[in-house]
Amino acid sequence: GNSVTQMEGPVTLSEEAFLTINCTYTATGYPSLFWYVQYPGEGLQLLLKATKADDKGSNKGFEATYRKETTSFHLEKGSVQVSDSAVYFCALEETSGSRLTFGEGTQLTVNP
């Protein structure tokens, strides 16, 4: 079946540091890939997406590139802020429908 694996957390960075959160996936066919973010006390919200190989999703300074050859969708940001502290989830969508499979989530804490 489909699966998503994220780098182990938690991740703690200083403000303005570079962020990478690794995500790899296993899927049949050609899934769409997503990053969701969960701020404290809130539900998840879509951060960015990529629907085909070599697509780059971007939003709020975050970027991720769909790499089919390495089955990866790593999340990056050049300079993190305290307000980026949250849990980040990588997810994939089956090509046959609208169900999402989520990774285990990575807790990010950014210190001033």
Add this chain to the structure above:
Amino acid sequence: NAGVTQTPKFQVLKTGQSMTLQCAQDMNHNSMYWYRQDPGMGLRLIYYSASEGTTDKGEVPNGYNVSRLNKREFSLRLESAAPSQTSVYFCASSDLRYMNTGELFFGEGSRLTVL
């Protein structure tokens, strides 16, 4: 601008008690979902309803039942709660028009503790 509303936000149960988590969305979405979130395991799909009148099992359906009452509402019932069902539960919805874009809209979550 309510979006997806879940009730209750917090609940403590004793083993064997029953309860229902309520979810309503005001975005006219066709599809609705119930997920549970556990530390180190991410979100796992319990049940979903692709459209009004249909429900299907997800990854972890055992111990739960659901009802798609109408297009707006999708409830999750625990008939006989067990400590293993201690978790944070999220309801979500999506519009079939956006199928294959992956955008789910989530509620704020319901934290359930079973003693």
